[in-house]
Amino acid sequence: MSDLVPDELWRRRILPSLLVHEAVCVRAACQAKAALVTAALLVERIDGSLARHSLTGLIDIDRTAPLPFSYVLRAAYVLEQGSNEWPGMGRFIRLAAIYRLIPANGLPLVLSAQWLAAHLPSRTAFHQLPLAMAIYRLFGHMVTHNTHSLALQPADNGAYRVGNEVPFGVVPLGELPAGHPYAEGYQRTDPVIRWSGWLYPSFSAFLLKRLLCRWRRQEGVGKLVLSARIGRDDFRCGRLLRTDDITEGQGIAVDYRLDWGNLNAADARDVRDVILSGWRPNETVAAHLCVWWGDIELYTTEESVAVQLLPLADRYPVSVGAARRVLRPFGLERDVIDRERVVG
Incomplete structure (x- = not known):
C-alpha cells in the first residue's frame, strides 16, 4: 500500500512525523521508499533537533562529506531523545x-x-x-x-x-x-x-x-564579590531556599542538601544556588547567588568596570542587576545588596 503513496507526500508529511528509528525501519522494510531515507534527510533531522533543544552552536556533527549513513543515524537518534x-x-x-x-x-x-x-x-x-x-x-x-x-x-x-x-x-x-x-x-x-x-x-x-x-576555580575564573549574613531563622531566606517561583527569566535554581549520608536525617541542611546569568545565548558573564545557612553570597566572572571605592552596583552592573531581580520579591534586596559586606 505504501508503494501507492507519492514520494512527495512521503517527504512532506509521512517521514517528518516518524521518529528516526521508525524512518530507518521504512528504509529497511519498504524497498520502494528506501531511497527517501537518506543521510541528507537525517542531517535535516539533526538540525531540527539542535534548533528545538537550543543546541545550535553548542553541539554538532562532523559535516565533512561524505557522511556515513550509520554515523548520522546514531547522531540523529541521540539528539532526538528526551525533552528537558x-x-x-x-x-x-x-x-x-x-x-x-x-x-x-x-x-x-x-x-x-x-x-x-x-x-x-x-x-x-x-x-x-x-x-x-x-x-x-x-x-x-x-x-x-x-x-x-x-x-x-x-x-x-x-x-x-x-x-x-x-x-x-x-x-x-x-x-x-x-x-x-x-x-x-x-x-x-x-x-x-x-x-x-x-x-x-x-x-x-x-x-x-x-x-x-569546584570546576569554575580553574584559572581563577569567577570570584566572590559580596557576602551578606541574613540569619538562619530569617523567614525570607527560608522562602528563597524553598520557593518554586523563581522564573527562567530570573535564573536557574540548583538545590542540594547536606544530610551526612542519612536520607532520614532530621537536621539536614538545604542549600540553593541561583544561576543568574551565563546560561542564555549570547551571555558572556556567569553569575550566581549561593543561599546557605543564613548567608547569601554573590559570585561572578564579570570584570569590575569602576574603581573599588564605588558601590558594588556600579562595579558589577550585570551581576548586581540580576541579583536584585531575584532578591527583590523576597524583601532581601536592601539587606543583601545595599548593606553588603563587599568582598571583591
Missing part, C-alpha cells in the same frame, strides 16, 4: 565555556563518528544509563578541568565518577523515605544523586553544582 534533558545540558555547556572548561574555539562540541561507533553500537547501549547521564556521556570527555577530562565513567560497586572526582551513585525512587522532598517530582531520566554526605535532586543539579563549586 538536552536543553539542560546546553545550559551546562554555555556555562562551562565561560568558566574555560571548554577552549575558546572549542564550540560547538562535535560528536565524532569514531566515538559514537565505539560507545554506541546499538540503541540499547545508549539507554544503559538514565537519559541525562547518557546525554552527558556523549560530550563529557570534551570538557576538561585542570587538563583532566570530565568524562563520565563507571566506578566500583555500581557507582560512577566524573573525571577524577569522588564517585557518586544514583538513588532510586524506592530508597527515598516517604515525604522526602526529593521524592516529589522524581525523574528517572534525571535521577537523585548521592555524592558523599550530599544529596542532589538530579544529575543535572549535581553537574551544575560541581561546576559552580
Whole structure:
C-alpha cells in the first residue's frame, strides 16, 4: 500500500512525523521508499533537533562529506531523545565555556563518528544509563578541568565518577523515605544523586553544582564579590531556599542538601544556588547567588568596570542587576545588596 503513496507526500508529511528509528525501519522494510531515507534527510533531522533543544552552536556533527549513513543515524537518534534533558545540558555547556572548561574555539562540541561507533553500537547501549547521564556521556570527555577530562565513567560497586572526582551513585525512587522532598517530582531520566554526605535532586543539579563549586576555580575564573549574613531563622531566606517561583527569566535554581549520608536525617541542611546569568545565548558573564545557612553570597566572572571605592552596583552592573531581580520579591534586596559586606 505504501508503494501507492507519492514520494512527495512521503517527504512532506509521512517521514517528518516518524521518529528516526521508525524512518530507518521504512528504509529497511519498504524497498520502494528506501531511497527517501537518506543521510541528507537525517542531517535535516539533526538540525531540527539542535534548533528545538537550543543546541545550535553548542553541539554538532562532523559535516565533512561524505557522511556515513550509520554515523548520522546514531547522531540523529541521540539528539532526538528526551525533552528537558538536552536543553539542560546546553545550559551546562554555555556555562562551562565561560568558566574555560571548554577552549575558546572549542564550540560547538562535535560528536565524532569514531566515538559514537565505539560507545554506541546499538540503541540499547545508549539507554544503559538514565537519559541525562547518557546525554552527558556523549560530550563529557570534551570538557576538561585542570587538563583532566570530565568524562563520565563507571566506578566500583555500581557507582560512577566524573573525571577524577569522588564517585557518586544514583538513588532510586524506592530508597527515598516517604515525604522526602526529593521524592516529589522524581525523574528517572534525571535521577537523585548521592555524592558523599550530599544529596542532589538530579544529575543535572549535581553537574551544575560541581561546576559552580569546584570546576569554575580553574584559572581563577569567577570570584566572590559580596557576602551578606541574613540569619538562619530569617523567614525570607527560608522562602528563597524553598520557593518554586523563581522564573527562567530570573535564573536557574540548583538545590542540594547536606544530610551526612542519612536520607532520614532530621537536621539536614538545604542549600540553593541561583544561576543568574551565563546560561542564555549570547551571555558572556556567569553569575550566581549561593543561599546557605543564613548567608547569601554573590559570585561572578564579570570584570569590575569602576574603581573599588564605588558601590558594588556600579562595579558589577550585570551581576548586581540580576541579583536584585531575584532578591527583590523576597524583601532581601536592601539587606543583601545595599548593606553588603563587599568582598571583591
